[in-house]
Amino acid sequence: MSNWPAITFNVNGESHTVSVPPIKRLLDVLREDLHLTGTKEGCGEGECGSCSVRMNDELVNSCLIPILQASGTNIQTVEGLASSEHLHPIQQAFLQCGGAQCGICTPGMLMASTQLLSHNPHPTLDEIREGLAGNLCRCTGFIRIFESVIAACATDAKEEAEPERTANAR
Amino acid sequence: MQKKRPNRNGQQMRGNPHAHELIAPQHLSDVLRILADEPNEWTPIAGGTEIMVAHAAGRLTSKRLISLWNLSDLRFISSTPDNISIGGATTFAEIRRSATIATHVPLLAQAASWIGSIANQSRATLGGNLVNGSPAADSSPALLAYDAEIEAISIRGTRRIPYASFHTGYKRNALAPDELLYAIHIPLRFADHKQYIRKVGTRRAMAISKVALAATAQLQSKTIQEIRIAAASLAPFPTRLHRTEAALLNQQLTPEAIQFARTALLSEAAPIDDIRSTASYRTRVAVNLLEEFLTSLIQDRPA
Numbered sequence: 001m002s003n004w005p006a007i008t009f010n011v012n013g014e015s016h017t018v019s020v021p022p023i024k025r026l027l028d029v030l031r032e033d034l035h036l037t038g039t040k041e042g043c044g045e046g047e048c049g050s051c052s053v054r055m056n057d058e059l060v061n062s063c064l065i066p067i068l069q070a071s072g073t074n075i076q077t078v079e080g081l082a083s084s085e086h087l088h089p090i091q092q093a094f095l096q097c098g099g100a101q102c103g104i105c106t107p108g109m110l111m112a113s114t115q116l117l118s119h120n121p122h123p124t125l126d127e128i129r130e131g132l133a134g135n136l137c138r139c140t141g142f143i144r145i146f147e148s149v150i151a152a153c154a155t156d157a158k159e160e161a162e163p164e165r166t167a168n169a170r
Numbered sequence: 171m172q173k174k175r176p177n178r179n180g181q182q183m184r185g186n187p188h189a190h191e192l193i194a195p196q197h198l199s200d201v202l203r204i205l206a207d208e209p210n211e212w213t214p215i216a217g218g219t220e221i222m223v224a225h226a227a228g229r230l231t232s233k234r235l236i237s238l239w240n241l242s243d244l245r246f247i248s249s250t251p252d253n254i255s256i257g258g259a260t261t262f263a264e265i266r267r268s269a270t271i272a273t274h275v276p277l278l279a280q281a282a283s284w285i286g287s288i289a290n291q292s293r294a295t296l297g298g299n300l301v302n303g304s305p306a307a308d309s310s311p312a313l314l315a316y317d318a319e320i321e322a323i324s325i326r327g328t329r330r331i332p333y334a335s336f337h338t339g340y341k342r343n344a345l346a347p348d349e350l351l352y353a354i355h356i357p358l359r360f361a362d363h364k365q366y367i368r369k370v371g372t373r374r375a376m377a378i379s380k381v382a383l384a385a386t387a388q389l390q391s392k393t394i395q396e397i398r399i400a401a402a403s404l405a406p407f408p409t410r411l412h413r414t415e416a417a418l419l420n421q422q423l424t425p426e427a428i429q430f431a432r433t434a435l436l437s438e439a440a441p442i443d444d445i446r447s448t449a450s451y452r453t454r455v456a457v458n459l460l461e462e463f464l465t466s467l468i469q470d471r472p473a
Contacts, residue, residue, distance in 0.1 A: 021190070021192075022192040022194075023185075023187045023190045023191075023225060024187040025222070028187075044226045044227075045226060046219055046222075046223060046286065046289070046290055049287065049289060052289055055292075058263060059292055060289050060292050060293055061289045061290070063226060064219055064222040064293060065293070066192055066218060066222065066235075068192050068194050068237060069194070069218070069237055069240070071194070112289070115288065116288075130288070130375070131288060133287050133288070133374070133375030133376060134287020134289050134290060134375065134376060135287075
């Protein structure tokens with residue numbers, strides 16, 4: 001089936017063009033067509049946040065986006081966080097603080113955290129709770145996830161103080 | 171490969187993307203032309219937070235969808251000294267970021283913060299919330315309390331509809347098949363009114379209202395000169411509580427008047443039992459919210 005119109009968008013800085021039904025979910029295009037399986041499907045109805053990605057610097061649930069509406073956008077998925085072998089500070093923080101257990105919610109948690117920190121580098125606990133309120137975890141009890149975000153802020157602050165040492169990690 | 175798991179009714183639990191057409195004309199005029207030429211054929215889709223849920227579950231009956239998401243003509247927040255206008259496809263994230271809305275229509279800013287999650291607010295639109303017409307719609311009580319107006323648009327032109335008469339039944343509204351919700355206009359004459367809003371749900375985020383109440387009122391020497399009280403989840407659609415308002419208008423806020431208003435609310439509330447709550451709980455909470463609002467009017471009053 002390639003008589004569908006071509007739809008072009010950027011994912012993690014790379015341009016992609018797909019010919020798929022225009023209502024096909026961004027989530028399914030990422031996983032099936034681009035083989036970016038980091039983004040997970042949880043509820044499939046915008047309630048759980050497992051499929052969160054960033055689209056034009058906004059956090060979105062990729063299960064609710066028809067691919068046609070992603071045309072021309074810049075999308076960041078969990079695969080776009082780490083650079084080469086270096087984890088992103090938010091990933092490092094989740095690893096160190098035990099912010100992940102089974103891992104299904106983790107990509108969404110990381111994207112929601114990244115979104116939060118992108119416009120609020122030093123959120124309060126309440127702001128972290130709000131930023132992650134649309135992302136459900138059934139393992140950790142959330143406390144370690146919140147601690148991970150707080151730890152990532154501390155890492156960021158340290159990086160600001162010592163940019164040359166950690167420049168590669170960004 | 172699309173998974174095909176039949177549910178108990180033999181329907182597909184998964185939507186089939188091959189079964190739906192979706193187009194995204196560049197200009198509002200093109201969309202309006204298509205809606206006029208083929209009435210009832212196309213379903214508008216903005217941020218998709220309702221339609222894509224139905225699609226994923228295999229419940230989307232519309233075969234042909236027309237996207238409003240990229241129409242800049244429908245995405246704006248503009249203001250004059252007397253009025254704020256919000257384009258139908260403006261997202262709740264945009265509404266929350268607007269300093270004008272936070273300052274002049276704080277009830278709407280508060281309601282926008284209650285919509286789903288950050289990811290839902292990035293996509294859900296004000297027009298979508300109203301056209302979808304859920305009895306529990308988060309933005310509705312605030313807009314009713316501010317006496318907002320809907321502006322509908324079609325190739326025939328535009329027309330204004332008081333928001334209080336926009337909903338005509340459960341998930342039904344006053345729009346003609348060729349019309350879109352172009353804008354919501356909110357008059358800015360409530361600055362010196364007391365304003366109140368509260369939503370009661372299962373938790374603070376992601377919860378659909380069990381019941382919600384918004385109100386504006388103006389008092390002069392303890393007497394209510396003007397009052398608007400609106401509720402979500404007390405009727406088949408978001409609605410003003412006219413009997414309750416009438417019971418309070420031109421009254422002094424004595425304990426007896428408050429009791430009388432509670433009784434009036436009980437007489438006009440028509441909630442239902444559903445998965446989220448019960449009719450009796452909804453009514454009981456609603457009268458308590460009403461009392462909280464009325465009590466705040468007495469307490470806040472400058473001496």
